[in-house]
Amino acid sequence: MKEITWYGRGGQGAFTASRILGAAAMFRGYKSLAFPSFGPERRGAPIRAFTKISDKRIVDRSIVKKNDYIIVLDDSLYSDKLLKELKPNGYLLINTKKPASFYSDSRIISGDIKANAELILKLPIVNIGILGLLIGIDKDINLSDLEKSITEYMPEKVARKNVELLHKINELSGGNGDD
Secondary structure, eight states, rough: EEEEEEEEEETOOOOHHHHHHHHHHTTTTEEEEEEEEEOOOOOOOOOEEEEEEESSSOOOOOSSSSSSHHHEESGGGGGGGGGGGGEEEEEEEESSOOOGGSSSSEEEEEHHHHHHHHTTTTTTOOOOTTTTHHHHOOSSEEEEHHHHHHHHSSSHHHHHHHHHHHHHHHHTOOOOOOO
């Protein structure tokens, strides 16, 4: 089973992206589960969301302890302690201006998703854009499945801009989004 934890702040769309990723996996024939975890619901409060993807029925609905991927939407939520939550071959993807070389661990993949989101979306919303980093390293999810998921779960105008952002980040990361 592939397990992903999203770290974000209320209003950043971590749970929305978790659901879109899960739906994209289902287009490939996988089973998926996406769910949030947050305390007091308020904009800006730290939240977590989880995505589980498997070729078998998912019966474990508990929070993820060891991750294949950790996705951090707001770099103020990053801590070296997060690396302990990764499986041995896991990666941490982070939205930040800092280059990956800034971090001491080679499992960290960084990108300035926010700057690109502000150009394309005219808002600093990075939840879908950061998936452009993910598809560059995970071959079970591809660009066309994410596009399909985005267009089914978002209003047309919002979906179109987010698909554009997804493509941009995938290109910048040197990703190979489709197979």
